[in-house]
């Protein structure tokens with residue numbers, strides 16, 4: 001079967017700096033895949049290339065949405081990538097701070113709805129109905145992610161862990177087939193991390209959304225992932241199941257040599 | 263509390279002010295009698311005045327800080343508008359009073375007052391339009407007056423050459439405004455913040471300079487006179503009646519504007535504008551087309567400026583490029599910022615305050631602009647969010663009340 005995301009030999013240069021160097025990565029349907037590596041390895045850059053924020057220097061990014069044909073998405077605008085079913089969260093939280101929690105999720109529905117200026121000004125029947133479905137759908141997502149007690153709070157007033165989960169809720173609202181999570185557990189305490197672990201499993205099993213995540217918390221990574229990719233200096237240094245990665249000498253070297261904390 | 267340290271600080275402030283103003287306020291050279299006058303009384307007045315003011319200033323600052331602390335502690339009071347909206351009886355009676363006042367206003371006051379009020383209403387329209395661009399979509403547009411000019415000149419020229427009436431020109435002016443909004447929007451799509459501000463400022467000046475110099479087209483600085491007032495089934499009206507009529511036309515347009523802007527604001531499109539303002543990158547990553555969203559904001563904002571321009575031309579019956587200088591853009595911007603970005607009642611109040619205040623301050627003729635400037639500075643220091651804070655819509659759900667309170 002085709003992988004739903006197939007990245008082939010992708011390279012990204014920033015002037016003289018090669019942030020990604022001929023990187024290959026694939027995600028199969030229903031998988032949870034982790035991408036790990038020391039700080040500055042190029043993980044976030046990789047996400048930015050896939051989601052259209054950066055246009056990679058060389059290489060191919062192929063996606064195969066369920067029931068659709070394979071498509072090359074290099075250089076597509078971010079909103080078009082999202083429309084095709086890839087949604088992401090950000091390492092440094094990027095919520096719409098002065099909007100309510102519900103409105104943040106409602107924004108996620110934007111690309112799945114149609115109401116235009118005229119419909120909104122005249123409040124046509126179709127517009128009203130669509131608005132209601134947006135509210136209902138968003139609210140259901142918040143319920144699932146466990147944020148319903150915050151519905152009408154401004155997102156900037158949320159506790160940190162809840163903000164991270166709201167980013168996930170917002171991404172879910174775009175109906176993705178692949179969810180890209182950039183360090184979702186960063187700054188969470190042990191309890192919150194455990195909840196996140198369950199949440200991600202639930203999203204994958206129940207909603208059938210595949211997941212690609214960047215994470216430093218090794219316990220979380222080992223517990224969640226079906227497969228792990230390890231990168232350093234923009235290059236892939238290892239790939240395999242959690243068991244294989246744990247014992248890989250290259251990985252141990254990269255981690256102990258560069259970043260003793262991790 | 264009067265501590266010694268506070269008094270010392272105020273003394274220092276007043277000494278500093280006395281020193282600074284000494285050359286202009288105290289010394290006066292009388293060249294005819296060749297003597298120097300020493301006006302020591304002024305020095306005392308300034309000393310005492312700045313001493314007192316510095317206390318007021320510090321009191322306000324302390325209050326502001328206390329407010330911020332309360333906010334951090336989470337004990338923030340709900341904004342006034344939210345509190346009023348939560349009490350339907352109160353808000354309904356407020357609306358009732360305003361409606362009654364608006365209806366009887368032109369019959370209680372002189373034609374002059376009605377004219378001033380009509381001017382203020384034009385600025386309400388302009389403010390609400392610019393509020394879409396700046397308050398909601400967060401695009402700092404300093405050339406907004408250009409669209410106002412487009413509206414005014416489109417009516418003036420259509421009326422002059424083809425005798426087109428007000429009611430036909432009104433939607434046309436709006437459309438032309440929107441067209442120019444898109445024209446300006448395209449080249450500035452990639453710009454944000456200060457860069458956007460500078461380019462739009464340039465655009466505003468270009469339109470004004472074209473109007474000023476292209477004599478064959480726009481009659482240059484001498485402008486266009488004798489523009490028809492709004493018609494009412496061809497009935498002839500006295501100047502007084504016509505003024506009142508324009509007033510009511512404007513009231514109608516303002517109500518329409520509020521109605522539409524309010525609907526837009528709480529729609530899919532309005533949310534996209536706010537999201538764009540909050541975080542452009544996240545907004546795109548959520549599947550929002552940045553280009554389209556920015557262009558609709560520019561176009562819709564410009565539509566209202568265009569219509570306001572048509573009304574302006576019809577109201578004054580004479581226009582020339584001097585009415586469309588950068589100062590106008592600055593005033594409209596101040597209305598939005600002072601009133602409260604993204605808040606419809608805020609912008610209305612802002613327009614009324616900023617346009618009516620200078621008129622009623624005429625009594626203090628010499629000090630009018632100083633008072634006006636000082637009001638603005640103080641507002642921005644002590645209430646940067648504007649007179650009325652914009653509130654986000656609250657969605658209520660069935661069986662939700664208990665949970666909301668917990």
Ligand SMILES: Nc1ncnc2c1ncn2[C@@H]1O[C@H](COP(=O)(O)OP(=O)(O)O)[C@@H](O)[C@H]1O
Pocket residue numbers: 014017019037038039040041042043044045046
């Ligand atoms: N927009 C950019 N311009 C220049 N250099 C960048 C840019 N984005 C990332 N980099 C560089 O690419 C490298 C990888 O960064 P990043 O992808 O953020 O690492 P990670 O997420 O793995 O910690 C870093 O050296 C960073 O400085």
Ligand SMILES: [Mg+2]
Pocket residue numbers: 043044045091
């Ligand atoms: Mg990173």
